Amino acid sequence: MPKQASSSTLEKQLRAKIEARSARVGVIGLGYVGLPLALLFSEEKFPVTGFDVDAQKVATLNQGGSYIYRIAPTDIRAAQARGFSATADYAHLAEMDAIILCVPTPLTEAHEPDLSYITATAEAIAPHLRAGQLVVLESTTYPGTTEEVLVPILEKKNRGGLKAARNGVTDENAFFVVFSPEREDPGNDTVARRDIPKVVGGLDARASEVAEALYRAIFNSVVLVSSPAVAEMTKLLENIYRCVNIALVNELKLLSLRMGLDIWEVIEAAKTKPFGFQPFYPGPGLGGHCIPIDPFYLSWKAKQWDFDTRFIELAGEINSAMPHHVVAAVAQALSQRQKSLQGAGILILGVAYKRDIDDLRESPALTIIELLRKEGAQVRYHDPYFRFVGRGRKYNLQMECAPLTELGQYDCVVIVTDHSDYDYARIVREAQLVVDTRNATKGIDSPKIVRC
Ligand SMILES: NC(=O)c1ccc[n+]([C@@H]2O[C@H](COP(=O)([O-])OP(=O)(O)OC[C@H]3O[C@@H](n4cnc5c(N)ncnc54)[C@H](O)[C@@H]3O)[C@@H](O)[C@H]2O)c1
Numbered sequence: 075m076p077k078q079a080s081s082s083t084l085e086k087q088l089r090a091k092i093e094a095r096s097a098r099v100g101v102i103g104l105g106y107v108g109l110p111l112a113l114l115f116s117e118e119k120f121p122v123t124g125f126d127v128d129a130q131k132v133a134t135l136n137q138g139g140s141y142i143y144r145i146a147p148t149d150i151r152a153a154q155a156r157g158f159s160a161t162a163d164y165a166h167l168a169e170m171d172a173i174i175l176c177v178p179t180p181l182t183e184a185h186e187p188d189l190s191y192i193t194a195t196a197e198a199i200a201p202h203l204r205a206g207q208l209v210v211l212e213s214t215t216y217p218g219t220t221e222e223v224l225v226p227i228l229e230k231k232n233r234g235g236l237k238a239a240r241n242g243v244t245d246e247n248a249f250f251v252v253f254s255p256e257r258e259d260p261g262n263d264t265v266a267r268r269d270i271p272k273v274v275g276g277l278d279a280r281a282s283e284v285a286e287a288l289y290r291a292i293f294n295s296v297v298l299v300s301s302p303a304v305a306e307m308t309k310l311l312e313n314i315y316r317c318v319n320i321a322l323v324n325e326l327k328l329l330s331l332r333m334g335l336d337i338w339e340v341i342e343a344a345k346t347k348p349f350g351f352q353p354f355y356p357g358p359g360l361g362g363h364c365i366p367i368d369p370f371y372l373s374w375k376a377k378q379w380d381f382d383t384r385f386i387e388l389a390g391e392i393n394s395a396m397p398h399h400v401v402a403a404v405a406q407a408l409s410q411r412q413k414s415l416q417g418a419g420i421l422i423l424g425v426a427y428k429r430d431i432d433d434l435r436e437s438p439a440l441t442i443i444e445l446l447r448k449e450g451a452q453v454r455y456h457d458p459y460f461r462f463v464g465r466g467r468k469y470n471l472q473m474e475c476a477p478l479t480e481l482g483q484y485d486c487v488v489i490v491t492d493h494s495d496y497d498y499a500r501i502v503r504e505a506q507l508v509v510d511t512r513n514a515t516k517g518i519d520s521p522k523i524v525r526c
Contacts, residue, residue, distance in 0.1 A: 082245045084206035085280045091171055092287045095119040099288075100170035102195055104131055104160060106363070106433065107212060107256045108176030109142060114267065114292045116153040123170065124160040135160040143432035143459060144260075167202040172288055174210045175199075175224075176256065180367060180467065187216060187371045189223055196224050200231030208250040208284050211302075214309050214368045216375035220253040220302035225277065240278050250281035253302035254289065255309030260362075261431040271295040275305030313368040314386060319354040320365070321389035324396055327356035331526065338513045358490050358511035359396035359438030361427025366393070366436045397441040401449065403526035404486055404509050411507065413485055416450035421476060421484040423501070424491020425457045432459040439490040440469045454484075458495055481505045489514045 091097035101112040102125040109124065116122045126132055134141050136159060138151040150158075167173055177191040192213060199209070209228065211220050225238045228249070239248035254274045259265070272293040276282030286296045299305050323337065330337040337356060345353040360366040369390065373383040405415045427437035434440065439455070440463075446453045454476040455463065463471045481487055481504040489501075492514035502508050502520050509524045 082239070082248070082280050084245050084248060085239075085250070085284055088171055088206055088208060088250075088284050089287045092284070092291065095291075096121070097171040097288070098123065098169055100125060100167055100173045101176060102126070102173065102199075103176035103178070103191075103213075104128075104135065105176065105178070106142060106260065107258060108174075109135075109140075109145060110258070110267070111174065111176060111212070111256075111292075112158065113145070113149055113153050116156050116158045118291045119156065120291070121157045122153070123166055124158070125162065125164065125167070126160060127162060129162055132160040132162050164198045164202055167199055168204060170207065172208040172210065173199060174212055176212045178363070179213045179215050179371070180363075181370055185370055186374050189215065189219065192219065192224060193227060196227035197231060200228050201233055203228060203232040203236055203249055204234065205236055205246060205248060206250075208252070208281070208288065210251075210285060210288075211253045212256045214255060214313070214364060214371070215306055216310070216371040217303040217306040218375065219306060220251060220275075221277065225251055238277050239280050248280075250276065250284050251302070252276040252281050252285040253305040254285060255305060255312075257309075257312070260433060261429060268292065268294050271297050273297045273299060273305050273308050275299040275302045275308075277302060307372075310368055310372045313364050314372065314389075316354070317360065317365050317369050317393065318385050318389045319352070320357070320360065321392040323354045323356045325392050328399065336525075338516065355513075357396065357438070358400045358442060360393045361435065361437040361439075362433060363435045397438045397445060400438075400442050400488065400490070400509070400511050400526060401445045403524060404446070404488060405449070407507055407509055407524040408486060411485075415446065418451045418485040419483060420446055420451045420453050421481065421487045421505075422446075422453060422455040423457075423487060423489045423496065424493050425455050425463060426459050426491050426493070429492050430494055434460065434463065434466060437491075440466065440471065442488070442490060443471060443473075444469060457491065458493060 099115045099120045099122045101108045104124045104126040112122050112124045135150055138147055140147045140150050175195055177195050180188045182188045211224055229237055236249050237243045237247055238251045252274055257270050272289045274282055274285045274296055276285055282298050289296045327337040341353050344351055369386040373386045376383045408418055422439055422443055425437055425439040427433055443453050456476050456478050461475045463473045486507045487505040488509045490511055492512040498515050499518055502518050502522055508522055509526055511526055515523050
């Protein structure tokens with residue numbers, strides 16, 4: 075941790091504004107991360123402006139609507155009453171005291187980090203930067219992005235010759251920069267957002283301290299680390315830990331199936347150990363914007379250090395083979411009933427990447443649908459969160475949600491996402507054959523069920 079005393083006038087001014095709740099907070103990227111964050115600051119009485127390039131999102135919010143299932147329009151309207159508004163006009167950034175970037179960080183076709191959203195946002199912010207502003211990057215990325223990519227653009231492209239506050243930079247000329255990773259777990263209501271500790275790594279101690287003051291307003295605990303790169307790596311460690319452990323149970327599930335053991339029963343028993351074990355669960359493959367993507371940010375960066383991240387590569391290999399395993403299990407189950415995938419009617423239950431959420435990104439269901447179609451199956455889907463599945467980053471399915479009736483008309487019903495609204499006993503009763511990738515039919519005994 076840089077030990078420099080925090081005596082900067084700009085820092086003191088910004089901290090005073092934060093304490094008085096008069097600091098204006100600008101959140102760039104009003105998606106699954108940015109919009110809830112903007113609302114949290116608004117709830118704590120900060121004047122908040124949301125920025126997004128998506129004109130439809132901006133219009134929806136300004137009309138008091140919402141496009142995220144778990145955020146009600148009433149939440150948006152309550153924020154509006156407290157002064158929240160959305161805009162696509164970056165000129166308003168000059169009025170902000172804190173600017174928080176929550177833009178996407180996907181992979182390119184070549185499976186490499188796509189930092190174009192971060193660089194485009196940095197280019198757009200720079201002309202409006204002024205001394206004393208705090209800039210926070212929250213998007214998940216490889217260690218070094220804040221210092222090697224974001225800061226150089228902000229310093230080069232601003233109009234006032236401003237520099238990021240580092241030890242030695244004079245106050246009048248400085249803006250503050252930190253990296254602070256988002257730690258949301260969509261659909262998990264067991265931990266209040268406020269109770270999730272917030273990691274902050276500033277370019278220098280002053281930057282860390284203003285960011286700490288800001289985040290303390292909305293989080294009960296802020297964890298300061300010594301640099302943006304440590305904060306960037308912290309987020310990747312958390313996600314790689316999940317990715318590798320999920321791959322481990324996925325592989326053990328495949329072995330258990332072969333050995334005639336129920337991996338779910340094994341995990342239930344193992345998790346009774348009061349130390350040294352955390353349960354992870356197998357499934358049809360990884361989904362979401364984080365776990366399937368973020369680890370590869372690190373493996374890409376590691377190559378610059380002539381280093382192979384073997385755990386990440388192996389986990390990626392195992393996890394991305396899971397949708398193929400599901401399709402093979404469906405084919406085998408049909409074949410045991412003298413049927414073939416070719417021409418079979420198949421209903422996919424659940425296309426969201428996990429239970430009870432409205433997020434399709436990287437969902438294994440999409441890969442499974444595509445693989446089944448390639449084999450000539452007639453595929454439909456049902457998901458209470460999606461009436462229609464159109465074009466995604468990798469898919470263009472153009473499918474409408476099927477009704478959850480006449481399940482007997484399908485040769486096979488495949489449970490890909492175990493939404494809690496489904497009545498699994500009824501599904502098993504009515505379907506001809508059920509392939510269950512999530513142990514959703516636990517406790518139901520029927521020869522129609524194939525657990526895979
Ligand atoms: N979704 C999660 O659960 C989660 C959890 C932890 C971390 N993250 C990370 O947070 C970041 C954002 O993820 P998300 O899920 O909110 O993504 P998202 O796609 O839901 O939202 C991103 C938003 O940014 C907007 N945008 C894109 N370019 C822009 C620009 N130049 N200026 C303004 N707005 C722009 C998009 O229109 C979109 O509304 C990613 O780096 C992700 O890895 C996400």
